[in-house]
Amino acid sequence: MSQVNTVLGPVPAASLGVVAPHEVLVSVLPGAQYAYDIRMDRAEIFHAVADKLTAFRAAGGGAVVDAGGMFAGRDVPLYEALSSATGVHIIASTGQMDEAMLGGYFLTPQTNPPTPWPAEKFAKLYADEVTEGMVVPRVERRAAAGLISTAVTASGMTPTDESQLRGCARAAKQTRVPLSFRAGADPLAELAVALDEGLAAERIAVSNAGDAAKPIADQGAFVVFADLDAAVQFARGGYADKTLVTTGGAAVAFGHEVASASYAELLRLVPADLTEQLLIRNPAALLAVREP
Amino acid sequence: MSRINTVLGPIAPEELGFTAIHEHIGYGMPGCELDTTWWKAPEVRYEETVPKLRAFHNHIREYGAGAGGYVDATGICNGRDIDYYKSLSARTGLHIVACTGFVGGDSALPFFERASVDYLYRQFRHEITVGIGGDTTAKAGIIKVGVSRGFKMKELDLRIYRAAARAAVETGAPIFTHLAVDTDPALAVFKEEGLPLDRVLFGHADDGVSQGKVKQDLLTELGGRIGFDTFGYDLELPDPPFWGRHRQDRLNHLLGFLEAGHVKQALVGADANCSPLGWPGVRGHTVNYIFETLLPDLRAAGVSEDTIHTIFVTNPTEFLTLTPGKN
Structure with missing residues (x-):
């Protein structure tokens, strides 16, 4: 049976239940951890995230994917404790965002x-x-990443963005975990870069796809929507098996403004007839570790 | 009351003694901590680091000038690790002066890259006057600024220079620069902010790749301090770095500066890593080059003990002493 890499180890994909498939739990703008006026209290962070996960669980949620990558706040030991304490599976990601974030x-x-x-x-x-x-920097490695996540510069793909996107696609193909990327100015051309590395479109999720959503899904990739109305419309237009949804926010954020995410609200807002497809089947299909 | 900020709190300048002005406990580019290639267990770090610092401290004791100072030039985001420095200082007896600031725009992570001059100034001021990273014992004793790769000052580099100048004027902390190239924009900033140039050390004026690019005469005439602070990165080493230089050329460079009567403006260091964080480092190069190679070279060249004392004791002490309200 297909497995999904969670921070507490692999679990059967079918056991995830309802998944918020493309979130960020702890978002730290790189460098904010050194800011003189930003206080990062681990206990407060834990409780703030745990409250959201517990509410999600109470609403029927089973798993949250942290798609923030390895250098924007990801804290694997914290995620492990959160998963244990709340009973919500957490799938964490490797990769880094666009060039300016490196x-x-x-x-x-x-x-x-x-x-x-x-x-x-x-x-x-x-x-x-x-x-x-996954690394705890300069300390140790923990459980396997369940997703490779990156981004392309909004104004257009830089050479380093392309190197990174290719590297992510290559790593996804090799390790059989999926790839997610936030598209920049030309989502189709960027998808073509990932496909050029031999990764199957079915193993790729694209966010910020804009007008390119349909051609991206036609090629077999998933499209991630932060606008729920757009997601519902897309799903009802024949693309239900390629539609993923995100709050677009973060449970907690430091150093920049990010909307406060509510996973329970996400679950509540997805129409009941689409819940199983969008929040159970599609995430399980994407996250399952399998042949690229 | 005059003082110098160290990682274990302020000390009277009289306590500092012989000092290496530009060194690194461990330096790495931001993000290198993600790459296990460079990871070393903490016990290995201590094994690589403590003997070098202890040897430096013992050299200083034999020389007879205080406990000694080790100025760490590892900026925010480059692996600066105050708790580690505190333990090293406490266990070796060496005074460690940490810096605030950035090695250059290249080393400022996105949060700081997006920050205004005013925010950066407040960051530096806080680290000098209140403490670093929530710590109120360890305070920065100096501000690091620098030029990004390519020998050309970038907008972010200059924003950091301006913030540093403001913090220096207010707190009395000195500034040292990574590279002494493309200094015209920096000189303009220091002038506009009203910072006297004897509070600025223009660093790495002696490295191999900067030769022909440093306006040393101008900087000296304006009262700046000149950093001969890459001593030991000799092309004679088995595997020298790209910024290396022939040993005799660098020595002659310093000797010429001293002979021209600028001893009060010379500051000297080795820029060595005790245990590098995100690169292989340079095998065979440590801060102890100063005692084991440079001082014998200087004495052999006829440099007086008075001059050596001025370069390594008087100058660093004066430079590192906080002068609030006077900068």
């Missing part, structure tokens, strides 16, 4: 000249987070 290590390495990272280096960094486990 640290200098990837952009201006200590070489002459300072050439940004190529695709193969990103591929290894992220594949290792699946095969060897």
Whole structure:
């Protein structure tokens, strides 16, 4: 039976139940952890996220996917404790967002000249987070990542975005976990980059797809909607098996403004006749570790 | 009451003694912590680090100038680790001065990249006057700024320079720069903010890749302090870094500066990593190059003990002493 990588280990895909398939639990704008005026109280963070997960569970929810990647607030030990305490499965992601979100290590390495990272280096960094486990920086590796998540610069794909997208697609193909990316200016061309790495469209979810939603779904990829009305319309237009929904927010955020997510509300707002397809079958199909 | 900020709290300047002005306990580019390639267990870090610091402290004791100072130039986001520095200082007896600021725009993560001059100024001021990372014992003793890769000042670099200048004027903390190239925009900022240039160390004026790009005469004439602070990155090493330089060329560079009568404006360091965080480091290079190679070289070249004392004791002490209201 297909398994899904959760922060507490692999579980059968069929056991996830209702899934919020594309969320961010803890969102930290990189660098905010060093800000003199931002207080990050782990107990407060835990309780704030736990309250949302508990409400989701009470409403019938079973799992939440943290699609924020490895460098924007992901805290694997915290997620483990949250999952244990609330009974909600948490699937965490590897990958990093668009070029502007990357640290200098990837952009201006200590070489002459300072050439940004190529695709193969990103591929290894992220594949290792699946095969060897997600990192607690400089401390240890924990459970396997369940998703590889990245983003393309909104104004257009930079060469480093492309390297990273290729690396993510390569890692997804190799490790059999799915790929999600937030599209930039040309979603179809960006999808083509991921497909060019030999990853099947069915293993890819695209958010911020805009007008390209239909052609993306026609190729077999999933489309992630933050606008629930648009999602419902898309699903009812013949694309129910390719539609995913997100609150577009985060449970807690530091260093930038992000809408406060409610997973229980997401579940409540999805029409009852679409709940099983959008929140159970589609997420399970995407998240199951399987042949690319 | 005059003071110098260290990671274990302020000290009287008289306590500092012989000081290496630009060093690194461990430096890595932001994000390197994600790559297990470079990870080392904490016990390994201590094993690689403590003997070097202890040897430096013992050299200083033999030299006879205080407990000694080690100025760490690892900026915010580059692996600066105050708790670790505190333990190292407490266990070796060496005074460790940590910095606030950034090695350059390249090293400022998105939160700071988006920040205004005013926010960056408040960040630096807080770390100097209140403490670093919620700690109120460890305070930054100096502000790091720098030029991004490519030898050209970027807008973000300059925003950091301006914020640093404002924080320096208010708190009396000095500034040291990563690279002394493309300084015209920096000089304009310091002038506009009213910061005297004897509070600025223009660093790495002696490295191999900056030669021909540093307006050393101008910076000196304006009263700036010049950093001969990459001593030991010698091209004679088995595997030298790209910024390395021939040992004798660097030595001659410093000797020429001293002979020209600028001893009061010279500050010297090794820029060595005790245990690098996100790169292999340079095998065979430690802060102890100062005692084991440089001081013998200086003495052999006829540099007086008075001059050596000025460079390594008097100058760093004056430079690091906070001068609030005077900068």
